[in-house]
Amino acid sequence: MSSRTEFYAGIRAALPLLIGVSPFGMIYxxxxxxxxxxxxxxxxxxxxxxxxxxxFVITQLIGLGTPWGVIVLTAFVVNLRHVLYSxxxxxxxQSLPSSWKALLSYLLTDEAYAVAITRYNHHAAGAHRHWxxxxxxxxLWCGWQVxxxxxxxxxxxxxxxWSLDFTMPLIFIALVVPAMKDRADVAAALxxxxxxxxxxGLPLKLGLVAAALAGxxxxxxxxxxxx
Amino acid sequence: xxxxxxxxxxxxxxxxxxLSFVLVQGRVNMPSWFQRAVRFVPIAxxxxxxxxxxxxxxxxxxxxxxxxxxxxxxxxxxxxxxTKRVGFTIGAGMAALLVLQIFLGH
Numbered sequence: 001m002s003s004r005t006e007f008y009a010g011i012r013a014a015l016p017l018l019i020g021v022s023p024f025g026m027i028y029x030x031x032x033x034x035x036x037x038x039x040x041x042x043x044x045x046x047x048x049x050x051x052x053x054x055x056f057v058i059t060q061l062i063g064l065g066t067p068w069g070v071i072v073l074t075a076f077v078v079n080l081r082h083v084l085y086s087x088x089x090x091x092x093x094q095s096l097p098s099s100w101k102a103l104l105s106y107l108l109t110d111e112a113y114a115v116a117i118t119r120y121n122h123h124a125a126g127a128h129r130h131w132x133x134x135x136x137x138x139x140l141w142c143g144w145q146v147x148x149x150x151x152x153x154x155x156x157x158x159x160x161x162w163s164l165d166f167t168m169p170l171i172f173i174a175l176v177v178p179a180m181k182d183r184a185d186v187a188a189a190l191x192x193x194x195x196x197x198x199x200x201g202l203p204l205k206l207g208l209v210a211a212a213l214a215g216x217x218x219x220x221x222x223x224x225x226x227x
Numbered sequence: 228x229x230x231x232x233x234x235x236x237x238x239x240x241x242x243x244x245x246l247s248f249v250l251v252q253g254r255v256n257m258p259s260w261f262q263r264a265v266r267f268v269p270i271a272x273x274x275x276x277x278x279x280x281x282x283x284x285x286x287x288x289x290x291x292x293x294x295x296x297x298x299x300x301x302x303x304x305x306x307x308x309x310t311k312r313v314g315f316t317i318g319a320g321m322a323a324l325l326v327l328q329i330f331l332g333h
Contacts, residue, residue: 020313041230048238053269058233060276068229075237078272079244081265086248087257093249105246166296166324167317169280170303172273174316177307185270192271193278197288200279208275215271216264223263 003128010135013115014143021111021140022147024052027167028059029151030158034165035063039152046148050141051109053175054078060168061208074208085113092120096130104130107137184223191218295327 001009025046032042037059049055054075061071085108093101115136120129158164180186192215199207281300282288290297303320310316 023313037230041234044231045234048234049241050238051241053273054237054241057272057276058237062230062233068233071233072236072240074272075233076240076244077268079237079241080268082241082244083247083257084262084265086245090248090251098250101249102246105249106242108245108249163321163324163328166280166299166321169277169296169300170317170320171313172277173300173303173307173320174313176270176273176277177304177316178311179270185267188267188270189274192274196275196278197282200283200288201286207279208272211275211278212268212272215274216267219267219271220260220263 001126001128003131006126006128006131007135009119010115010132010137011139013119013132014111014136014139017111017115017140018143021052021143022150024056024171025144025147026151026154027171028052028055029148029153030155030164031056031063031168032059033152033155034158035059037062042152043145043148046145049075050106050144051079051082052144053110056168056171063165070206070209074212077212082108085110085117088117089113089120092116092129093133100130104133104137107133107141109137109140111140112137184219184226187222188215188219191215293331295324295331298327299323 028046029042032045033039037045045055045058049058057078058071058075061074086105089108093104096104112133116133119132176189180189192211194211195214196207196211199210201207202210277300281297282290282294284294284296292298299320302323303316306312306319307316
């Protein structure tokens with residue numbers, strides 16, 4: 001396949017995902033305004049960070065008045081899973097020049113990874129396969145930026161008695177619950193939630209860090225005991 | 228507010244994570260304990276963010292029928308588990324919260 005057909009195939013593969021991604025972008029825009037961010041700052045975060053769940057976490061923590069060091073640490077931990085994407089996609093990008101690697105790595109979100117790796121695992125990967133990644137990645141990038149902007153436009157018009165801040169934990173619930181595949185996952189969730197509830201009063205929001213670590217250990221323990 | 232410091236640092240860290248193994252040539256095997264630990268990270272962090280929003284809405288632990296956010300959140304967890312749909316989960320949770328707030332007089 002030529003570079004052009006690969007590029008268009010990437011766009012086509014990513015388009016259906018925009019149905020799921022766009023509402024998140026809009027809600028992010030609304031909530032970012034709600035915690036006092038300027039529209040420019042909120043849009044800049046979508047460009048600079050470009051990672052949905054981390055952006056929601058950062059927004060939530062800003063709203064809670066969390067010290068910036070804890071915010072950076074938490075967002076870093078949330079995005080650590082991208083290491084696994086990087087490892088897994090690397091063999092397919094090996095022969096590319098560094099400029100291509102630099103560009104595609106910026107676009108390596110959960111969705112772009114899912115689309116690209118599915119394609120590379122099921123099709124005979126051609127010499128222009130990086131164009132497929134670029135098409136999918138740019139589509140997702142544009143969708144995220146536009147939906148953020150739409151949310152920022154809408155955000156100023158939502159009255160506070162609608163309790164729209166509650167969509168934040170609801171989004172996290174919608175992400176976490178379907179992701180739980182076995183008992184170890186449930187143990188991780190319950191341990192983290194329990195510790196977070198009891199340690200919510202700790203200074204510097206350190207309860208969050210403690211709870212996340214406890215959750216990871218809880219999950220590993222259950223998994224280890226089953227083996 | 229150090230907002231821009233947060234954005235730039237998180238952006239840089241995220242980019243470095245994504246670029247890491249793409250730039251370092253060859254197939255590298257991550258230690259298996261690390262892969263397993265990373266698998267639990269999103270679940271643990273997000274659960275740690277959810278729980279205080281439901282259980283500690285006023286800053287202290289409140290496990291009572293007067294806690295509208297807890298009841299609405301538990302309903303949303305049930306809906307998420309049954310339907311696995313983001314839209315249904317958010318819709319059910321928000322509807323429950325608004326109705327409960329009317330009944331509880333918030």
